[in-house]
Amino acid sequence: MITSLKRIIKNGWLNFRRQGGLTFATVSIMVMTISLATFLFFFQGIVQHLVLGLQEKVDVSVYFKKDSFEEEILIAKEEIGKIPEVKDVEYVSQEEALNRFTEKHQDDLLLMEALNEVGENPLSPSLNIKAWQANQYEALSNFLQTASFNNLIEKVDYHQNKAIIGKIFEVSSNIRLIGIIFSLILGVIAIVVAFNTIRLAIYNSKNEIATMRLVGASNWFIRGPFLIQGVIVGIVATIVTILLFALANFFLNSRLETILPGFSLFNFFLANFWTLLLLQLVTGIGLSMISSAIAIRKYLKV
Amino acid sequence: MIRFQNIAKIYSSDITALEDISFKIDKKEFVSIVGKSGAGKTTLLKMILAQEKPSRGKVFFDNQDVHKIPHSELPHYRRRIGSIFQDYKLFPNKTAYENVAYILEVTGSSDLQIEKEVPQALEIVGLGYRHSNFPRELSGGERQRVAIARALIHRPDVLLADEPTGNLDPYHTREIIQLLSRINEMGTTVILATHNKEVVNNLGKRVITIENGRVIRDEKTGRFVL
Numbered sequence: 001m002i003t004s005l006k007r008i009i010k011n012g013w014l015n016f017r018r019q020g021g022l023t024f025a026t027v028s029i030m031v032m033t034i035s036l037a038t039f040l041f042f043f044q045g046i047v048q049h050l051v052l053g054l055q056e057k058v059d060v061s062v063y064f065k066k067d068s069f070e071e072e073i074l075i076a077k078e079e080i081g082k083i084p085e086v087k088d089v090e091y092v093s094q095e096e097a098l099n100r101f102t103e104k105h106q107d108d109l110l111l112m113e114a115l116n117e118v119g120e121n122p123l124s125p126s127l128n129i130k131a132w133q134a135n136q137y138e139a140l141s142n143f144l145q146t147a148s149f150n151n152l153i154e155k156v157d158y159h160q161n162k163a164i165i166g167k168i169f170e171v172s173s174n175i176r177l178i179g180i181i182f183s184l185i186l187g188v189i190a191i192v193v194a195f196n197t198i199r200l201a202i203y204n205s206k207n208e209i210a211t212m213r214l215v216g217a218s219n220w221f222i223r224g225p226f227l228i229q230g231v232i233v234g235i236v237a238t239i240v241t242i243l244l245f246a247l248a249n250f251f252l253n254s255r256l257e258t259i260l261p262g263f264s265l266f267n268f269f270l271a272n273f274w275t276l277l278l279l280q281l282v283t284g285i286g287l288s289m290i291s292s293a294i295a296i297r298k299y300l301k302v
Numbered sequence: 303m304i305r306f307q308n309i310a311k312i313y314s315s316d317i318t319a320l321e322d323i324s325f326k327i328d329k330k331e332f333v334s335i336v337g338k339s340g341a342g343k344t345t346l347l348k349m350i351l352a353q354e355k356p357s358r359g360k361v362f363f364d365n366q367d368v369h370k371i372p373h374s375e376l377p378h379y380r381r382r383i384g385s386i387f388q389d390y391k392l393f394p395n396k397t398a399y400e401n402v403a404y405i406l407e408v409t410g411s412s413d414l415q416i417e418k419e420v421p422q423a424l425e426i427v428g429l430g431y432r433h434s435n436f437p438r439e440l441s442g443g444e445r446q447r448v449a450i451a452r453a454l455i456h457r458p459d460v461l462l463a464d465e466p467t468g469n470l471d472p473y474h475t476r477e478i479i480q481l482l483s484r485i486n487e488m489g490t491t492v493i494l495a496t497h498n499k500e501v502v503n504n505l506g507k508r509v510i511t512i513e514n515g516r517v518i519r520d521e522k523t524g525r526f527v528l
Contacts, residue, residue, distance in 0.1 A: 007407045018395040211391040214351060215452070216381035217408045219374075301373075302353060 012228025030237035134169030234284030
């Protein structure tokens with residue numbers, strides 16, 4: 001058993017090494033397929049980043065009356081935080097609101113002057129609430145209307161922003177959907193190309209396979225080396241692809257950062273390195289082995 | 303040991319390769335099957351290997367219907383047979399040594415046994431010095447001799463030789479036929495398909511003559527008559 005396994009591995013390796021042109025062709029196609037899978041992985045990462053970025057911008061602000069005590073607002077914050085639909089609640093005190101306002105509008109001299117004219121802090125303390133999903137804001141708004149601290153609330157800006165919130169979530173879910181459809185189409189193309197390349201490679205060996213059968217080799221003894229060859233092709237193609245992507249990442253990183261602020265391709269690559277490697281190995285080895293196993297079947301009927 | 307029973311092979315309504323063939327071959331026999339090209343010699347050998355199915359009739363090997371052997375059992379059956387194919391059927395990506403060693407690998411021989419026996423087999427066919435060459439680097443005759451070494455290496459019960467001297471010069475032809483005779487004397491049944499008159503006549507063994515898909519002559523110590 002172990003001797004057979006050793007011989008199968010040896011024969012697989014020899015086939016890989018000796019079928020120069022054919023090996024090069026299958027490895028190249030596999031590099032392209034794995035690159036596509038890797039590209040789709042990055043693409044999903046970028047889509048995720050865009051969608052999260054959009055959704056991060058969505059929240060509902062609850063403005064409290066200026067005479068509310070901070071403790072009361074913090075109790076309200078705690079109560080809101082317990083609602084399962086709520087992802088995050090942030091307390092912005094009157095001073096904090098003023099700081100943010102001045103920071104944001106420091107170049108607007110007219111506004112700054114007007115603020116000085118007023119003399120006191122005109123802004124209200126608030127709670128910024130983020131929900132997990134767009135359709136949860138409605139329920140959240142209803143909750144606030146009946147909440148025990150409702151008498152402290154000055155206004156909730158949900159109704160003004162309702163349409164925009166809905167739109168943002170619609171756009172982001174569309175982006176996701178397009179991403180998934182795009183990935184599926186490209187994935188199917190890659191699989192078909194890889195499968196047919198390997199099928200042609202095995203077609204090239206069909207006479208040999210028939211001879212192996214005629215001299216008494218068992219199906220596993222014949223199939224084994226082809227599967228091993230597939231594993232080697234997958235591993236080599238993965239190594240080549242990961243090197244190519246590391247290089248591309250390194251050079252494209254700064255350019256992409258200007259297009260996609262806050263998204264570092266290289267950091268994404270490093271952070272997901274092991275997942276990516278696993279994805280590439282599974283794509284490369286899996287595709288090669290499954291294609292080989294399917295393609296070889298009909299030549300084993302001798 | 304091997305019995306053909308009313309074998310017919312019809313490819314289409316106007317191509318009948320074999321018609322009502324019946325004969326048997328005993329253990330340790332040396333039988334030459336002769337006939338013109340296209341007479342059906344190769345088809346008969348293919349039927350013993352279960353590579354081809356007869357349209358009618360049965361082929362028995364040790365009383366077992368060859369074409370009823372389950373697909374998964376065929377490898378075990380075929381390991382009892384050594385085949386020298388007309389077109390050699392060498393593995394192009396394996397060296398001469400590896401081509402011969404493959405059979406022993408298939409039958410599960412130990413590495414030690416392979417290392418000992420393969421060079422011996424290559425020596426016997428006069429190719430000891432060619433062990434690391436690939437088939438494409440060998441001449442037609444050399445390829446044929448590698449194919450012979452490959453067919454003999456595992457000491458099969460039966461040796462099927464389809465035109466084994468087709469590409470050999472007279473010197474090597476004599477050598478190979480002597481080798482086949484020696485193997486036969488050691489107990490292996492040899493079935494030789496050939497149209498080499500001189501070889502058959504020098505052997506002085508049983509000759510089955512096929513013409514137009516039928517056995518027209520079967521003589522104990524026959525001669526090549528066509």
